[in-house]
Amino acid sequence: MRRGTGPVSDHDDAGNAIVEFLAVTVLLLIPVLYLVLLLGRLQAATFAADGAAGEAGRAYTEASTIDVGSARAVAAVALALRDQGFEDVDPASSLKLECSSVPCLQPGSDVAATVRFAVRLPFVPSFVSSVVPLEIPVRGDAVAPVDQFRGR
Template sequence: MRSRTGATPGAGWIRDDAGNAIVEFLAVTVLLLIPILYLVLLLGRLQAATFAADGAAAEAGRAYAQASTPDLGSARAVAAVAIALRDQGFDDVEPATSLVLDCSSVPCLQPGSDVSATVQFSVQLPFVPSFVRSVVPLEVPVRGDSVAAVDQFRGH
């Protein structure tokens, strides 16, 4: 039996691999590179959220501890949280609801007391399809805590 080229079977048939490299590249891209890229983007977003929460808590505590009245301190703390969150691209987070302030003394802002600030919000996972929503949580909670000291020698 002869093939189309006139050679007998098994006598040096050359297998044509043209086009296989493209198919293999596409398979590797879809199976490996796209999930890795998603993971890198997600981890970058979570890291930015962590920086935002920690920075916002530190600045809120500092702003509150340096204020002359608790009301002024609360307003400054919320403004500091808003700036820190906006700086990292979290414009959709409400600063007033994500901030919790607590004083170590009553009334607040007594010389030598401490002010603790906690900023907590959730980071939405991007591009999660609806059929995965029942298995994978759609948001990751992020929290930042800080304690600021009220100046012991402050004047009232």
């Protein structure tokens, strides 16, 4: 007992630390963890789109014909997207190739490759789509030169 204060227990706040820890965890830690998860996924998507566009352009310019080049470019996009965990993205529909000359693959010309797809936000339910976007678009661009001495 303390002098002059009456019977007061030293353990009146027992259990408050647990409640405070849970409140801080829910209010701060969970949103920060979600943000880290989301930013990691977006970084992987950006890396995949840039890599896929570069490899698609190179694969297209090294091909002997336009048809072979298109098939190689789609395969390169599929490989780059799969490497970063985006197996659900259709490589053929996400790839766009543009040539700087007609016909394509003329020596000294350029081929521009663009890869676009959408990254779905993890753990966001579809009923909040009117308030929060459910997908974030990602785009990667690259220009690959056709060898100037091609076919000589």
